Amino acid sequence: MQLKDSTVLITGGTSGIGLELVRQLTGQGAHIIVTGRNADALNATKSKFPQVHIFQSDVSQPQDIEQLYKEVTRQFPSLNILINNAGLMRLIDLQDASPDLDNINREIATNLSGTIRMVHQFLPHLKKQQSAAIINVSSGIALMPYTLAPVYSASKAGVHAYTQALRLQLEDTNIKVFEMIPPGVNTNLQNDWVMPVNPKQMMDADQMVRIAIKQLLNDRKELRPFLIGVIKMAGRIMPDALIRFGHKEFKKFKALNTNPQK
16 A cells, blocks of 8 residues: 555544554655544644644544544545544443443444444545545454453454455455554553553554554555464464453452442
8 A cells, every 4th residue: 555645534643553653654755634532632743743634523423524524525635545543442340330321332432333434424535536545443352352341342343344344345446445453552542441451461552553554555454463363363263261361351350440430
């Protein structure tokens, strides 16, 4: 995939993997458009990278996506790459009845529905480009249920399945479909967690994005580090053992979580 002089829209581009994508894709000579919910975070991103263009938009809100489409395609008719990176991850005890129905569904609304809506909205525009791409960010957790974050797991498994179907449906078009599959990455997703993660067990965002861009340039349909390949193989050989291993983290969380998350 050609990145130099491409125009790239990155959702959730103000921190973590998204912000690192801004930095490294800028270095590749791409023109970057960043979206996010938080105006202060967007302005901070603009301060770090003055050449990027920012739009406040929430992918969980259909009306925001509609407005974003109108503004972006009017100002940047050459937009040819969409990166669906915006994400939300929470540690949830499914026996905690305190969240209401909208609350318990937040990861689905952002991670899965947001991705589907963004693709649906921007697909007609991307089909007009000579060369275009859609990159959906899933997770290693898409390949195995993680009981500590059950709704996040479900949302990313949905992104994984949707991306595979999208790739096949678009195989005879000008649009290439990629899936970025990170393992655990040190980002602000973990900032509000009751149980802190061990940073030594996590990959740094710059390393993950560096691998992804190298593979993207070589048209690898799955943008992933070696560890994800190991997880995929283990999931086929001993799926129950892999899930049970991850479930140990939930038991630690349950013991620590004296104040249920809202």
